[in-house]
Amino acid sequence: MSRTTTISAILNDFMIQEGLNLRKFAEQVGINIGSLSYILNENRTLKMEQLDRITAVMGLPEGYFYNQYYDEVIAGSPPNWRKIKPFLYGCVEVGNLDLLLKTVQQLLDNLIYSPHLFEVAEDLNKNNKKEAAIILYENVAQSERHQHSERLALCQYRLFMCELENNQEKNYQAALQFELFVDRLGEYDQLEALKDLANTYRALSRWNKLEEIAERLKQIAQFLYQKGPKYDSDYKWHRPLFTYIAYANLLLGDVYEHKRDYEKTLQYIQLYNDLDWVKEQDEETVKWKEKFQDWAKMNTMVTKLAAGDASVLADYLAYMESNHDEVLLSLLNIIEFANRYHFNIDDILQRFDIPSLIIKHKSLNKVYTRQIIGGHIARFNNELCSYYLNKGGYRDGLNYLLNTLNKSVFISEKHCIFRLLGQYHFSYNDQHSGMKIISTNVQETSS
Known part of the structure; x- marks a missing residue:
């Protein structure tokens, strides 16, 4: 077919080859006979839905005429949004x-x-x-x-x-680039944008950036909340306004937990637990208040564990087993606690099918972003690796080391990679008998 051949000429040739008169062809493609006549005589251009129906009747692949339609209709005449818009959607489909x-x-x-x-x-x-x-x-x-x-x-x-993707270094650069534009957004869109930026820095363990963004989020949210609901009643909220204030406090609690300032962490937890200042009483507000209070209960136990208080471990296990979507993260907190204070948690680990927990956690994309999930799994394997190596379980430790290294390389998580290499070096220097097991297991794994 020559590129100079028009669509209408191709349709005329098709009718001759198939022995179709104008009426029969119009019936097959579902177009008014008068309209079809104008199209075939090039006195009217085809609409996209007409072109798609004709393509189907001719037995041609969907979109077969799109390049030619672009030349004849889109590029060949002054822009017409009514024609261009359906063409854009057609190209996408x-x-x-x-x-x-x-x-x-x-x-x-x-x-x-x-x-x-x-x-x-x-x-x-x-x-x-x-x-x-x-x-x-x-x-x-x-x-x-x-x-x-x-x-x-x-x-x-x-x-x-x-x-945003699995490569953490690229995500960090993307976050820094986008941060330059946040102030140009409307105040309400800034809240969502700052929340998403904070989540990214949180997943990247960029604690200084997280603290900076969380403070900005809290300041803007408090200002807008004080203005009251009539400040912009036409705005379609993603979630109740007070949740941005509470979430900023949750993020700041994370920052201070990382700094091991547990007194300050508990102060921030209390801020998003005590929500009596919230004026709204609708069903969605009640739901969100319950969520934050539930998170506060859990995070209080996590903070006390992090500070070395083993008395809350039984309550935390009970909480963990009643919140199935949070089991892997809860278990991660327990393993970190055990590594920090040299507790034996073999009996706890034996309760769970860890590979199944990891698979289930990967499916929680409605709760966590994929880069956060990737970071969770890398940290989980990393902490398990540390736990087993510290207690002399070199075969299990190496398995988790290799899993973590593979995941950390995949998401470009440099912090995990350097820590893993440090653990491997420690095992080589101080545990020669263990090194034999590691070397054997490496060969088994690579084969």
């Missing part, structure tokens, strides 16, 4: 992202189409068409790079969230 990009770049020669393309990107993102949404966000952001607009900041925010 058939996976022709090169043509999607080509169309978007042509359209953005005129900035009046930037808001329309942003709306399409938002819809694609909402419907999990991430790869296509990224193309639109990137090009809208590029077209508005000199505008300093809120839409530019929103594009950067969406790109940041879409492009």
Whole structure:
């Protein structure tokens, strides 16, 4: 087929080959006979839904005519959003992202189409068409790079969230890059953005950055809450406003727990446990208050364990076994406690099928982001490795060491990698008999 052949000429040839008259062909493709006549005579352009029906009747692959439709209709005439919008969605559905990009770049020669393309990107993102949404966000952001607009900041925010992946170093660079745009967002969108930034820094164990972002989140949320619900009643909240204040306190508690300032940690826990100041009483508010109070109960026990108080271990185990989605994280806290204070927890570890716990935790993408889940699993294997090596269980320790090293390399978690290499060096220097087991197990694993 020659590229100069028009779609209407191809349709006329098809009708001749199949022995179809205008009426029969119109019936098959579900188009009014008069409209079809105009199309075949090139007096009217095809709509996208008509083109798709015709393609199906002709037995051709979906999207077969899209490149030609672009040449004839999209590029061959002045921009018409009513035609271009369904064409963009069509390109996404058939996976022709090169043509999607080509169309978007042509359209953005005129900035009046930037808001329309942003709306399409938002819809694609909402419907999990991430790869296509990224193309639109990137090009809208590029077209508005000199505008300093809120839409530019929103594009950067969406790109940041879409492009988070398992590579922790790349995630860190992406977070630093996006942080430059947060202040350009509206105050309400800033809350969600700061929360997502905080979660990223938390997953990366970047505690100084986490503290900085959590303080900003708390300050803005408190300001908006004091303004009251009438400050912007039209805004569609992602979650109740008070939760951002409570969550900022939770994050700050994490920061001080990492610093081993357990008194300060417990003070922050009390702040998100005591929510009597919350004025709202609707069902969603009650649900969130219960969540934070439940987290406060759990984190109080975790903090006391971290401080060396073994008296809460029985209560913590009971809590852990009643909260099935949190078992792996709870067990991680117990292993860290055992490593720090040299407790024997063999009887606790024997209660659980650890490989199954890890598999289940990987599926919690509605609770945790994938980079947080990856970090959890790397830390879990890391702590188990330390536990077994410290008590002379070199075969088990090596298995977890290799699992952690593999996971840490995969997510570019340098902190875990250096710690693991340090543990391996320790075993070599101080446990020669154990080194024989390690060497044998390495060969078994590699084979």
